[in-house]
Every structure is written in C-alpha cells, then in structure tokens.
Amino acid sequence: MFSPNKIPEYCRALEENEISEHCFDLIFAFDEIVALGYRENVNLAQIRTFTEMDSHEEKVFRAVRETQEREAKAEMRRKAKELQQARRDAERQGKKAPGFGGFGSSAVSGGTTAAMITETIIETEKPKVAPAPARPSGPSKALKLGAKGKEVDNFVDKLKSEGENIMTSVGKRSTEAAKVLAPPVNMESVHMKIEEKISLTCGRDGGLQNMELHGMIMLHISDEKFARIRLHVENEDKRGVQLQTHPNVDKKLFTAESQIGLKNPEKSFPINSDVGVLKWRLQTTEESFIPLTINCWPSESGNSCDVNIEYELQEESLELNDVIITIPLPSGQADGLDKHFVSSVEASCC
Template sequence: MVVLASSIINKSGKALVSRQFVDMTRIRIEGLLAAFPKLVGSGKQHTYVETENVRYVYQPMESLYLILVTNKQSNILEDLETLRLLSKLIPEYCTSLEEESVCKNGFKLIFAFDEVICQGHKEAVSASQVKEYMEMDSQEERMHRMMMQTKINETKDLMKKKANEIDKSKLDKTRPDRSGIISVPISFDNGYDLPSTGRSNGTFVADESKSKGRPTTAAAGSSKKGMQLGKGQKTSRIIECLKAEGEDIVEDVQAAAVVGLTASVPTDPIAVLVEEKITVQCKRDGGLESFDIQGTLSLVVQNRDDAFIRVQVENGANDGVQFKPHPNIDKDLFARESILGLKDSRRPFPTGTPTGILKWRMTSKDESLIPLNINCWPSISGGETYVSIEYEASQRFELQNVKITIPLPALRDPPTVNQVDGEWRYDSRRSVLEWSVVLIDNSNRNGAMEFVVPAADASVFFPIDVKFTATKTFCDLKVVSVLQVDGGNSVRFAGSTQLLADSYQVV
C-alpha cells in the first residue's frame, strides 16, 4: 500500500487540509484534487474512483470529502481501513464538519494524519493511540513533573516554617521579661499612637516601633494606671491586641506542630515509580472484548554516589502476569530472590533520568477483573431520548478522578440532567457529556445518572470513554527496600504506585 496524499476538500475541489506523503510537486497534488469532483459525479455509491495513474479512496462527510490518493497497486482493503481511522480522528479536533472549523484546526489534523501514515504506509496504531501521541504524554515527563512538584512542596513547607518562626519571634517580644515589662502597641480613639513606658507587673507599655496609626477598641478603657490583667488572661489578651493590629498569630502548639511536620519532610535520593496502564474494551450489550495490562517499574537516582544499588520487590500472587526485566538486569537474581540489580555490580544505574528496569504484561478474558462496569440504556419517548447510565465498581480498587465521557448528538442547548451521583459538565465543543466522580470506594460502589436529549439513535451515545487512576495495581508489585550493593545497607527512597486507565471504552 502506498498513499500519495490525504486531503479534506469541499465539493468544488478546493483543498482545506492536504498532506502529501511521497515526493510530489504542489501543482501535481492540486491538479489531482481539482479533478476529483468531476470524476465522482452524482448518485454513485462507490467509495473509490480510478484514473489511469491513481486511485481516489474517499468518504463524504456532510459538505466535505475525505480523500486518500493512492497508486493503483495499493490494497483497497487497507486503504478503506486507513480512511475509516482518519474519519474517526477528524471529530476529535474539529467542533463541526464545516470549512471554517477544518481550516482552523488544520495543523492538528495534519499532525494526526502523520501519526497514521508514514512515508506512504499505514502505521499500526489505533485512534486512542494517535490521541495519546498527539498529547505527547510520556512517562519521563510525568516523573519530571512529580520531582518538580516535590521540590515545590518542599519550598512551600520551608516558607511556612520561616513564617511560623517569624510569628513566634513576634509573639516572644510581647511576653514579659524578667523585669516584668510587656511591650504591645496601644492605639487611642483619636487615631494616634501614644508611646509610654512603665514598670509594674501586668502593665501594658506602648511600643513606638509597632505603631500603625489605626484606632482600636482594645485601649478604649485605658487609664493612668494601665490595664490590669489576671494571670490566666495575659496570653489571650496579648494575642487579641496583636490581632486587632492586623497581625496573623499562630498558637505555640500549632506552630510547633507545623515546624515539626516541615522538618520531617525528607529529600530522598532515589524515587521508584510503579505504574500500570490498563486497556479495556467492553461491549455495550455486555461482555468483555479485550483486556490488557502493561506495567513498568522505573527508577530515578539523583546522585552517582547513590547509584550502586539493588531494588528488593515483592510480587503479589498473580499467575497471569508475565515479567520481563531490562536486558542489563540480572535475571537469575530476580528469579531467585525478587531483587533487581545490574549484571555488573560495579556499574552504577543512570542518574538524573527515569530508567525502566522491569516491565510486565497481563491479558485476560475474565470479566470479573474489570475494575469499572458501565451500562448505558437509551430509550426514545415522546420525541425525546432518555439515557440512563450506571456504573458498578469492583471491590478490589478505590478509583480516583473518575471521568465517564458520553458522546451526544449535536445540541443547541445542554442536555437536561434529571439525576446524577457526582458532577457533570457539558462540553459543547466536542458535543460530549462528562460525568465525574472524585472517589469511588466502599461508600459508593454503584452510581447512576439520567439525562434527556432530543430524539437520537442509540448508537450516537457510543463509544463511552472512561478515565481513572488508582493507587493499587493488578500485579500488586511492592518495592520493599532499596539496598546498597556494598554492605547491603538500606537507602531512603520515595515510592509511588499508580494504575492508569489508558484506553477504556464501551463500544
């Protein structure tokens, strides 16, 4: 199969988006596209038309045509499959199948076409994979974001610690010294601060350095002798005066707790990420079409001095998982003792970048493994379609940030949602309804939503796309410890475990 070019044109033959995949001149491409409307004619039911040199494989899309220009020796079945894949991608990046929308998103469409066809030959990709490649999401980028977020959190904690130390120092200044003098600002109703001094137990003395010139009610009852406070009221009245002056006061107990918490935040020299991606395709009428799990254990070492290590893991009893260590990992050591170490113990692990050291995969046809079942029931009544959709979650996982995306027919107004367990949002650009649940645990293993739209065919509401994360994986792989090669001493490490719905659909 050789695809010469792919294009989206209007019925007059004007190319809105065009991408050539082999060496051809622009004039040649424009000539081929301009000749296409004359060849198609009207009333033909074919999906292709041929000339002496090329074959046009096309699909009408409202007022536009999606065309593949191929040579005549190309496999027509492969061409049609490629055409169907491209037709699925266009609605992902265009709000409507009109010239203005296609031209506006032309670059995105060209990049998507490049992911499907390379040098004139179709790549072995699906629509979901093309979407992932377009988003340019990568494990290295996630690890980098995780490390950057850790540094940001540590900086915030340090800022809180410094702020609490400043607040404590301000509070200490207001406490009586051995001579019994307390220094706090006292403002009078005339708007001026009066500095004065005194030396008697429990007497407030104004501090000129902290005067702010704002009247307060704290000094309304002041007399020549000053305010007399009981022993149990001194601290609280001091704090009230400081608060009246606009100071943010943190109690000693709270400040000590925050300082202790921030001081305990470690900077770990090693980070270990266990990640699984789940790919599921379920049938709308029930049944499991495909189920695939792919996992990776990645290691990030900050310094070379900490790179001479081994990772001790513990695998949950799951017979269906197939493990594959990195070629540089000692496979015999892993098989005997579940320890991931380099074959050459004198070599260090790479530093400063995520390194995948173990992969695994699991496939199954067992429907009981599905973490989240989705049932959708559209029914037409009185010129409207009532859609009831429900989820049922497995007891095995606690799912986080669950988002269920239901396609809708083209609507002028948002759908009417009669009932929902969670939150919903209507995306008019993509014409989809997003149903979100922050957390699914034992308190809400089942949930439902019902909405109403104008009468539409049941197939419009499929495929339903599902996204979620979890902190537990199917293989239940745990990192027990990180040990030095020499001496076997334990090394501090930061661990992260995540299950991610990569492609999860009800079709």
C-alpha cells in the first residue's frame, strides 16, 4: 500500500530527491493509511480527499456568512442615510434633530440563526502625515534578491565546464493549463449554475477501481421580484446519488414535489450573490458512469516507440472544452518528443 500505490501519486520516480521534495505529502498520506499501528480501510481516492481537506459544507457556510454580512452592511448604510436625511430635514425646519436609538444586530433580520456581524460606519478625517526626513545617501545594505542564486549558478556552470556531472535539483513542478476564454454567459434575472467535479481511478488494462462525483447547484437572483422563487428540479435519478439541501431550503417540499424553496415563505433569497441550494455525491465502480474514456496504444519500433492516445466522450449531453491530458515521463527521457505537445520538459510530463 505504501510503495507501489501511494508514492507514485506524489513522486515522478522512486528517487531520493523526489521523495525528499514530497516528504511531507507522503507523511500526511501515510498518516491516513495507518492509525495506532493498524492499517485503515481506505482507498487512494479517499486518501486524496482527506489530505486536500476540501469541504463543500465549509464553502456553503462561508457563502451564507458572506451574504449575511453584505445584507447587514447594506441595512446599516440604509439606516445611516435615514439618520442623515432626518438631520437635514430638521435643520431646514430650524428644529433640533430627533434622537434615534442605536441599531445593531436586532435591527437586521438574517436568513439563518447564525449570528449577524454588524459594523458602525463612522467617517473621520484622515490625519495628516508629516513627510519623513530624507535619509543620507550612502551604501545600501538592503537584501538583494537573486544575488545568491547567481553565484550558485556560476559555480555550477564552472563545474560543468570542467567535465563534472552535476545533477540538477528538482524544483517545484506546476503544469499551468492554457487559459481559454469561455464564451459569455447570458444571465437572466434568475440564473442557475450546475457544477460537478469527478475524481476516478482506472486500471492499466481497463476497469474502474473507484469513482467519486461531487455536484452543486448555485442560484443567482438579480431581480428582487424573483427573490421568493421556487425552483423545480427533475429528481428522478436512480444511480443512488446522495442529495442534500441547504439548511434554509424546505427539505420536505423538495422530497415531495422536487421544488427548491425557502422554509420561511416570508424570507427571500439573497440578491446579486451565488447561493448553493443543493448538492449531491455519488461513489461507484460502475464503468458506464465514466463520462470520458482514454485509450493508449504504444507501438515499439527499434529504438523508438510510437504512442497513440485517443479520448472519447461517452456522455452525449456534455460538451468538451479545453481538454488537457497529462502523461508522466521518466526523468531525463523527454528527448525526441514533439515540442508542440510537451507541456514542460523540466516537469517530466507530456
């Protein structure tokens, strides 16, 4: 479980410099495999999920909290404008401005029972900062970035010129995907966005070992008259998908009528912000659920090898955009490749 399966997930090759560079990642992964000296019943996909600590619940909670903060700040600005307008009206009439009670969290109604974060808006004059006295000119002892690196590079070049075989250290490898401009999205007063993330592991000779899918529906409303809308969703899935609604969404309504609406009909969805209303999860080993298949056909000829890779979209309802297939290569074996298809020779990937 340690060497043949997990180490290649983080290291390109079983070499000392590779393992030293990713030592902490390997330690965290091994910590998920072994607990108190006993092996845990986990697979590679679960280990990757645990180490990344990517929580959809936390994202939803942060989105709700940010929405509540924006609503509270907007309410406070409105109250402040009302106070200023009342003072102006009183000054025009020659009367003293009436006193108003303080407004805080009790004056703002939130969408959930979470505590609201309020702020008091106070405008103060910016203090005048005296100009700093000019420092006497002299030799600067500031830190020079890159100076040490240049000396090291010059030393390495001298060793190479003398015939020494220098093994270059492995730097941080990051393959940046080509940024393709997506077509503009036509957003109406009510906009719904569906996002799904799939992580799967297949064997060399075919066969799905594990597949995990996470999905979420984001609702964006830009018109207040649609703030109390109900969204109808076709809930006829028979694949065993685990569905979970937002805490403020009426779960009974969704179960009975497949409609997404708030529990309190007097409340409304936030305006001009993305809100996650429904999420789902699927874990399976059924090959028919794979949306994209990849086949690799190597053909050896003498001292070279021709490799043909083909991918096919299995789900007809989807559309492929900006597909990137990364193939790991042995260290130092990138010679002879077509540079048009090499993403990073230093990163040993094609």
